Amino acid sequence: MSISMLRVRELLKKELRQMLRDPKMRGVLFVAPIIQLVAFGYAVNTDIRDTATFVIDHDRTAISRELLEAFESTGYFEVVASSDRPADLVRALDHGDATVGIEIPAGFARDVSAGRGAQVQVILDGTDSNAATVAQGYAGQIVQQYGLKRATAARTFPAGGVDLRTRAWYNPELESRVYNVPAVIGVLILLMSLLLTSMSVVREREMGTLDQLTVSPLSATELMLGKTLPPMLAAFVILFLITAVAVLWFGIPMRGSNLVLLPAAFLYIVSGLSFGLLISTISKTQQEAFMSMFLFLLPAIILSGFFYPISSMPRVFQWLTLLNPLRHFLEVVRAVFLKGAGITDLWRQYAALTIMAAGTLWLATVRFRRTVAM
Amino acid sequence: MNLARLLAMARKETIQLRRDARSLVMAFLLPVFLILIFGYAISFDVKNIEMAVLDESQSEASRDLIERFESSGYFKIVAHPASYGGVDELLQRGVVKLVLIIPPDFSRDLAAGRSAPVQILLDGADANTATIAQNYAGAIVARYSAEAVLKGRELVLPVGAESRVWYNETLESRNMIVPGLVAVIMSIIAAMLTALTIAREWERGTMEQLAATPVHRLEVVIGKLLPYVAIGLFDVALAIVAGLVVFGVPLRGNVLLLSGMTLLFLLGALSFGMFISAAVKTQVLATQLALQAAYLPAILLSGFMFSISTMPIILQAVTYAVPARYYVTVTKAIFLKGVGLEALWVEAVAMIIFAAAGVSLAIRAFKKELA
Numbered sequence: 001m002s003i004s005m006l007r008v009r010e011l012l013k014k015e016l017r018q019m020l021r022d023p024k025m026r027g028v029l030f031v032a033p034i035i036q037l038v039a040f041g042y043a044v045n046t047d048i049r050d051t052a053t054f055v056i057d058h059d060r061t062a063i064s065r066e067l068l069e070a071f072e073s074t075g076y077f078e079v080v081a082s083s084d085r086p087a088d089l090v091r092a093l094d095h096g097d098a099t100v101g102i103e104i105p106a107g108f109a110r111d112v113s114a115g116r117g118a119q120v121q122v123i124l125d126g127t128d129s130n131a132a133t134v135a136q137g138y139a140g141q142i143v144q145q146y147g148l149k150r151a152t153a154a155r156t157f158p159a160g161g162v163d164l165r166t167r168a169w170y171n172p173e174l175e176s177r178v179y180n181v182p183a184v185i186g187v188l189i190l191l192m193s194l195l196l197t198s199m200s201v202v203r204e205r206e207m208g209t210l211d212q213l214t215v216s217p218l219s220a221t222e223l224m225l226g227k228t229l230p231p232m233l234a235a236f237v238i239l240f241l242i243t244a245v246a247v248l249w250f251g252i253p254m255r256g257s258n259l260v261l262l263p264a265a266f267l268y269i270v271s272g273l274s275f276g277l278l279i280s281t282i283s284k285t286q287q288e289a290f291m292s293m294f295l296f297l298l299p300a301i302i303l304s305g306f307f308y309p310i311s312s313m314p315r316v317f318q319w320l321t322l323l324n325p326l327r328h329f330l331e332v333v334r335a336v337f338l339k340g341a342g343i344t345d346l347w348r349q350y351a352a353l354t355i356m357a358a359g360t361l362w363l364a365t366v367r368f369r370r371t372v373a374m
Numbered sequence: 375m376n377l378a379r380l381l382a383m384a385r386k387e388t389i390q391l392r393r394d395a396r397s398l399v400m401a402f403l404l405p406v407f408l409i410l411i412f413g414y415a416i417s418f419d420v421k422n423i424e425m426a427v428l429d430e431s432q433s434e435a436s437r438d439l440i441e442r443f444e445s446s447g448y449f450k451i452v453a454h455p456a457s458y459g460g461v462d463e464l465l466q467r468g469v470v471k472l473v474l475i476i477p478p479d480f481s482r483d484l485a486a487g488r489s490a491p492v493q494i495l496l497d498g499a500d501a502n503t504a505t506i507a508q509n510y511a512g513a514i515v516a517r518y519s520a521e522a523v524l525k526g527r528e529l530v531l532p533v534g535a536e537s538r539v540w541y542n543e544t545l546e547s548r549n550m551i552v553p554g555l556v557a558v559i560m561s562i563i564a565a566m567l568t569a570l571t572i573a574r575e576w577e578r579g580t581m582e583q584l585a586a587t588p589v590h591r592l593e594v595v596i597g598k599l600l601p602y603v604a605i606g607l608f609d610v611a612l613a614i615v616a617g618l619v620v621f622g623v624p625l626r627g628n629v630l631l632l633s634g635m636t637l638l639f640l641l642g643a644l645s646f647g648m649f650i651s652a653a654v655k656t657q658v659l660a661t662q663l664a665l666q667a668a669y670l671p672a673i674l675l676s677g678f679m680f681s682i683s684t685m686p687i688i689l690q691a692v693t694y695a696v697p698a699r700y701y702v703t704v705t706k707a708i709f710l711k712g713v714g715l716e717a718l719w720v721e722a723v724a725m726i727i728f729a730a731a732g733v734s735l736a737i738r739a740f741k742k743e744l745a
């Protein structure tokens with residue numbers, strides 16, 4: 001099999017022109033990912049702040065107001081409405097106007113002053129179990145600290161005890177965005193890589209131009225280069241654009257080196273493009289290619305550790321995620337961005353990505369040869 | 375509009391669908407397959423957080439504290455670094471998420487009634503897990519501390535919190551994930567089903583034939599929609615049955631209301647896909663637009679994963695343009711809260727508007743070409 005540089009160059013020109021000819025397509029390729037990263041960068045936020053809180057204060061004393069003030073001053077809770085009828089609380093939670101309810105019973109101040117252990121009711125909307133878990137933890141702490149403060153002031157509580165000092169490394173403010181925005185980069189790159197190649201062969205087949213290509217003097221290798229190099233170029237351009245947005249716009253700290261990131265990105269993009277090409281050669285119609293891509297993409301996103309922790313999955317699925325290139329790429333991107341990890345820290349992920357890139361490329365090549373030879 | 379022509383159009387589309395057997399099988403089985411996989415695989419429940427302990431106190435008191443971390447079920451001690459230097463690497467390599475450091479004077483300070491510092495280092499990179507771990511650790515330490523200073527005496531704090539969780543009493547993440555997933559998967563499937571249908575006719579040259587027939591454009595759009603609406607309804611029914619039977623997710627609301635809302639949603643999402651298809655005329659471009667306009671927004675901006683209330687106002691405004699947003703709210707509310715139309719009328723109105731807009735946009739995009 002021979003590769004003629006001249007033929008490859010002409011083919012690349014043709015493919016590039018075909019890819020970039022349509023202004024709508026140029027927009028889809030280079031503008032849309034930027035818009036998406038900006039929008040999703042703001043969306044991927046799991047911080048609990050200003051949770052809409054509905055208050056029923058049956059007590060209406062200085063002490064009950066002090067406790068409510070303690071809730072609001074943390075910034076985790078924001079009182080959006082109050083009433084003295086429990087039915088209003090039910091309504092607010094049913095309609096989703098509030099996700100937390102605080103109910104202070106009558107006689108609260110009297111019981112607190114007497115040290116009798118007054119109970120505050122905290123009602124949580126469990127339809128978002130993650131937010132409810134976190135809010136429950138915060139509410140418990142706030143009430144406990146308030147109780148301790150009063151007990152210590154009243155000298156009913158001995159001094160001393162354990163003084164817990166917590167420090168969070170890599171992300172002292174515990175902002176979820178710095179963890180999630182790098183992950184959005186990974187998702188967008190996978191999506192674009194698949195988009196760029198999954199339609200290429202099947203479209204030519206459906207339109208009947210594939211036959212023209214097979215009778216042309218181009219060898220299978222040359223054709224394959226023509227089908228993959230322009231998309232790879234485009235994928236890298238997109239990667240640079242959106243990484244720049246992540247760092248410059250969202251201020252995501254880049255503690256590691258680009259040189260650690262680039263080889264992983266290369267392997268990841270090769271896997272994505274090859275997989276797309278594989279879909280394209282297997283599918284009979286564009287509709288089918290489109291659906292296969294969907295079928296692959298959703299599990300790839302959900303089972304990548306992007307949002308749902310891999311450690312909470314059943315063992316079988318934890319193993320399955322090892323086959324997911326997104327999982328490994330996310331680990332690399334997050335570690336390089338936030339922890340400044342080097343290649344030695346990430347050799348496992350590199351090895352996995354290398355195997356995946358080589359494997360999908362081989363499969364795609366075999367299938368591609370067979371398709372073109374027909 | 376002529377009913378016979380409309381049905382003929384629907385029949386033509388059905389025949390065409392049946393020819394692409396693989397796509398058809400995928401359209402029918404994909405949603406239930408995905409629900410089964412994800413419903414089983416994903417959960418938010420933070421358990422067995424890997425932690426390391428550096429116990430410089432080596433006392434009965436410190437061992438007692440460590441034992442409480444272990445027996446809580448939230449933490450799993452996987453490493454005992456010998457010195458402070460080993461801690462760094464454990465966090466860096468992601469081996470542990472949390473390190474508990476108990477200084478040498480811990481037991482002495484505690485016994486003497488002085489404040490005994492204990493340090494916790496968190497891997498803050500994953501802020502969500504770190505926050506939950508921090509809350510659990512704080513609660514364990516606070517309880518331990520109170521018991522240690524009281525030394526067996528009974529003392530009630532003047533205030534206590536009693537929390538109750540509504541709608542999802544055990545905070546089971548599956549109960550929230552499955553109804554949301556039905557909505558997200560259906561938004562994606564809907565866009566996928568119709569995004570290519572008109573572009574395909576253009577590329578294959580059958581559009582001219584269609585234009586030459588006396589069929590009205592309204593009949594074309596509605597007729598083409600009908601088979602897909604049927605597939606969509608079937609998909610949702612299957613996915614809901616899977617959620618109820620396999621995962622035991624409660625369905626507390628009215629099934630009829632859910633069906634009605636589903637129909638509205640499908641009309642909007644399917645006709646929107648058709649609009650894309652009619653507007654761009656090539657399958658490649660339609661694919662890309664459908665992916666970018668429907669796919670990720672349905673996952674990330676619908677409130678399925680990330681709650682809308684924490685987004686900036688501008689982005690919250692954008693989410694009103696994502697139909698999946700309303701459908702996610704509706705499925706969660708009907709499944710878990712069991713509320714009726716009185717709580718969901720806003721969503722219902724929004725989805726009616728979407729359906730009307732989708733259908734008229736699709737008809738419009740169609741009109742230019744056929745004229």
